[in-house]
Amino acid sequence: MIYLQLFLSFFKIGLFGFGGGLAILSLIQMEVERYGWMSQQEFVDIVAVSQVTPGPIGINCATYVGYTTAGFWGSVLATSAIILPSLIIMLSICKAYFWLNKKFHDNPYFTQTLRMLRFTVLGLIASAALLLIKPTNFIDSVSWIIFALVAFFTVLPEVAKPLVNKTTPPFREGLGVGFSFLSHPILLIVLAGIAGYFIYR
Amino acid sequence: MFFQLFWTYLKIGTFTLGGGYAMLPLIQREVVDRKGWIDEEEFLNMIALAQAAPGLIAVNSAIFIGWRIGGWKGVCGAVLGAVLPSFLIILAIAMVFQEWKELPAVEAAFKGIRPAVVALIAAPLFKMAKAAKINWLTALIPVAVALLIWLGHVNPVWVILATVFCTLVAVDIAERRRK
Numbered sequence: 001m002i003y004l005q006l007f008l009s010f011f012k013i014g015l016f017g018f019g020g021g022l023a024i025l026s027l028i029q030m031e032v033e034r035y036g037w038m039s040q041q042e043f044v045d046i047v048a049v050s051q052v053t054p055g056p057i058g059i060n061c062a063t064y065v066g067y068t069t070a071g072f073w074g075s076v077l078a079t080s081a082i083i084l085p086s087l088i089i090m091l092s093i094c095k096a097y098f099w100l101n102k103k104f105h106d107n108p109y110f111t112q113t114l115r116m117l118r119f120t121v122l123g124l125i126a127s128a129a130l131l132l133i134k135p136t137n138f139i140d141s142v143s144w145i146i147f148a149l150v151a152f153f154t155v156l157p158e159v160a161k162p163l164v165n166k167t168t169p170p171f172r173e174g175l176g177v178g179f180s181f182l183s184h185p186i187l188l189i190v191l192a193g194i195a196g197y198f199i200y201r
Numbered sequence: 202m203f204f205q206l207f208w209t210y211l212k213i214g215t216f217t218l219g220g221g222y223a224m225l226p227l228i229q230r231e232v233v234d235r236k237g238w239i240d241e242e243e244f245l246n247m248i249a250l251a252q253a254a255p256g257l258i259a260v261n262s263a264i265f266i267g268w269r270i271g272g273w274k275g276v277c278g279a280v281l282g283a284v285l286p287s288f289l290i291i292l293a294i295a296m297v298f299q300e301w302k303e304l305p306a307v308e309a310a311f312k313g314i315r316p317a318v319v320a321l322i323a324a325p326l327f328k329m330a331k332a333a334k335i336n337w338l339t340a341l342i343p344v345a346v347a348l349l350i351w352l353g354h355v356n357p358v359w360v361i362l363a364t365v366f367c368t369l370v371a372v373d374i375a376e377r378r379r380k
Contacts, residue, residue, distance in 0.1 A: 014256050016358045021257070022322055026350055027357045044315045045302070049294055051321060054217055055287020056257040063288050067295040075295070079288055083280065086256030090264040091276070093250055108372050114253055116342070116368040118333045120360060122326055123346025129323035130351040137315040147316040154324035158331070185321050189314055196313015197306055 002070050003077055005035060010062050010081035017082075019121030021050075021057035025128040028061050037069050041136050051185050058082055142199055150188050157183050202271035203278040209236075210263055210282025224259050224283075228266070238270045259283050 009031040017024040025047065032038045038046070050060040059079060066078030138144060157179040164175045181187070209231050217224045225248060232238045239247075247269075251261035260283055267279030301307050330343075342364075349355040 012358065016255055016361050017257065018255050018361060020252075022325065024257075025322065030356055041311075041315070044318050045298075045311055047322070048311070048314045048318045049291070049298075051318065053287065053290050053294070054215055055284075055290065056259045058257045059260075059284055059287045060291045063291040064295050067292060068299070072292070075288070075292055079284065082257070083260055083284065086254070086260045087264060087276075087280075089254050089256065090251070090261050091268065093254060094265060094268045097250075108376065109369055110253075112372045113365055113368045116364050117361070119335065119339050119342035120346050120364040122330055122333065122335070123343035124350070124357055124360070125322060125326055125329070126343060126347035127350035127357070129319050129326075130347060132319045132322070137319060139312060143312075143316040146313055147320045150317040150320035151324045154321060155327045158328050188321065189317055192313045192317035193310035194313075196310045200309035200312045201306065 003074065006066055006070060006074055006078045007081045009035070010066075010078045011084055013058065013062075014082040014085040017058060018117050019124065022128065023121040023124045024058050026124045026131065028058070028065075029128060029131055032065060037065050039136075040132065040134055044132055044137055048189055052189055146192050146195060150192060153182050153188060154185075155183075203274040206267055206271055206275050206278035207282040210279045211286060212282075214259070214283045215286040225262065228262060232266055232270075239266065243269070 013024060013027045013031060017027060029043060032043060046061060046064045047057065049064075050057045053060065059082065062078040062082045063075045066075035070077070138147070157176070160175070160179055164172055164179070167175065210228075213224055213227045213231065217227060229241075229244055233241055233244050247262060247265045251258050251265060254261050260280060263279035263283040264276055267275035267277070269275075271278065302311070330340075333339075335343075346360050349360060350357055
């Protein structure tokens, strides 16, 4: 029974997972919450692990949930289930590629649907973040300071771009590289972990 | 071909952090520039289709390139190569994570990491909204979607289906009027 639930859940996530890893998070969250496969905390922890290890977040979550709920074969099953819709859909697209190639670029049904899905995906990602703002993840005011700092450094290269472009060449390159280094998710997670260790130990 | 594709994707999958999007430029360098398996235009079409189709972008692109280059064997090689590194790494972590989590040092570190993760999910929205050329009117869509899921507990699947359905109806009405 658990195998069937795992398969159906991750098949559904693969089938409706538009817009890349972050957009898939809210789908995964709904499924693991419905069956009580992971606590909110565990879910955040595994997203953190996904950010610092190679590979797509969807695969990482499928493997982890599969293993913790049903052991090794559970992880094989969940990972296969999230790939299966891609296989069916992408292979159909490949077979129809030469037909699609001529038409899909100027088909308004296709292009407009993609455009609108991009806006929906923004909402999906926002909801994934909002659903995680809970007392279990934000235990005190320090949590909010960490949240604000990480958000600040993540958007810094984008926000500071117009300012950086005004400076003269040696500074321009230096600041650009420096800011994008500081915005690296792995660095930020490691720093947050070190901060957590010293503050909460 | 199976082993060549498997090896190429295994290499890229093992050393790219940050998921599907980060893998694309590396895949391009390998299969277009170095190996010349497909040309640049087809590669760009492939990215458009891999992003438009549901599912993980890394897996979608592996399926497309595997199929174009080596048929069924190519698909198996590329997909296995793309998935296996993260599968094995997470499997190893899952095996020890339950015990490690209880260690006071790890617990303290994760107390600091959790709010950081929420920020890492939310902050890219800024760049993505700019890339999607959002304006005050279209900004209503993500706001409505986020509220429906967050406060209304609507399943994201329904939101996606509703987006597709409403867009198709709206385009259909516009097309009919034009004719």
